[in-house]
Amino acid sequence: MAATKVLLVDDDVVVRFTLEKVLEQHDFDVTTATNVPEALKHISSNSFDVLLSDLHMPGAGDGLTVVSAMRHANPKAVTMLLSAFPEMDAAAHAILKQTDQILVKPMEVMEVVKAIKQRLVSGSSAIRVVETxxxxxxxxxxxxxxxxxxxxxxxxxxxxxxxxxxxxxxxxxxxxxxxxxxxxxxxxxxxxxxxxxxxxxxxxxxxxxxxxxxxxxxxxxxxxxxxxxxxxxxxxxxxxxxxxxxx
Structure with a gap:
């Protein structure tokens, strides 16, 4: 069985390196990106089963931009966002309509692995209607x-x-x-x-x-x-x- 392909997007080098190594230890095939433009290039040229992206990143775009691109390229992919701001109220509800799950930082690495595996079992949420x-x-x-x-x-x-x-x-x-x-x-x-x-x-x-x-x-x-x-x-x-x- 082919390894589950994960696109990991995070500008924090420590978070990115740690998650990449732990995910690889659990038989995930991990591709990393440090920013939104790099992530979009990967999405346009490869197929992924899971997107794990930081919500807030420097430069143009954010995690929602990456999620939207993944929805276009691979609607069946599981999309998960990492955020350091747990109390987003209405904004969190709106974001959850775009992505499958929000994981709040700081979070134990093994909890991230567990969340990904659980989401893979349940599958991505229904494909959402999006508009310009x-x-x-x-x-x-x-x-x-x-x-x-x-x-x-x-x-x-x-x-x-x-x-x-x-x-x-x-x-x-x-x-x-x-x-x-x-x-x-x-x-x-x-x-x-x-x-x-x-x-x-x-x-x-x-x-x-x-x-x-x-x-x-x-x-x-x-x-x-x-x-x-x-x-x-x-x-x-x-x-x-x-x-x-x-x-």
Missing amino acids: VASILERLAKITIQAWFNRIVTDKKLMAVSMTYEQRTSHLPQVFRDLVSRLNSTKSIGSKELISEAASEHGINRRRQGYTAAMMVEESRILQACVFDTLQNNLATIDFFASCSPA
């Missing part, structure tokens, strides 16, 4: 716009300028379409092709309607907060690998 940031924002544009409006009506300074619902929100559907287009584009942000005409026109209209510069900034800040909330509420379904990779 662009597809989430496109799907939930109307809900996000309504959430934005609900916050706007509580702001006395913004509401001092009388407008209908249509006047306040008519620019937003196109703004979201432009945002989705930018997220899906292979061109760098800032390119002339990616400038939102809707956003520019909106600024001109708001000045005509009586907004000051400070009011436009505040309205934009509220929109950014609502977009963030939408993504935060859908953290468990975000495809971190695709969202961080060029198209």
Whole structure:
């Protein structure tokens, strides 16, 4: 029977070396990576049965990026994350929807081996539905716009300028379409092709309607907060690998 293939990802040389040696002593075939880019290269060129990755690592990406990549390349692989922060509350629940198990550091090495063997017996959790940031924002544009409006009506300074619902929100559907287009584009942000005409026109209209510069900034800040909330509420379904990779 072929040895179980494990991809071990950790920037801590002591943790990585210790886990590698102990796992090999228990007949695991171990490949190591010190960072996310190195891990992604291994995933793209090899097949693994288990991913054991630190959640927090320096540089671009983190353990969730690696998990998402493994889900793409090998959906049946068991994915496990190591974290030094046990009290993550809501974040932990969201992370558990992405990966099979979180192991809290510091942890006895033999407990890690035991956890891997137990998870291999039960198998990976059901394959999860994942989406890019662009597809989430496109799907939930109307809900996000309504959430934005609900916050706007509580702001006395913004509401001092009388407008209908249509006047306040008519620019937003196109703004979201432009945002989705930018997220899906292979061109760098800032390119002339990616400038939102809707956003520019909106600024001109708001000045005509009586907004000051400070009011436009505040309205934009509220929109950014609502977009963030939408993504935060859908953290468990975000495809971190695709969202961080060029198209």
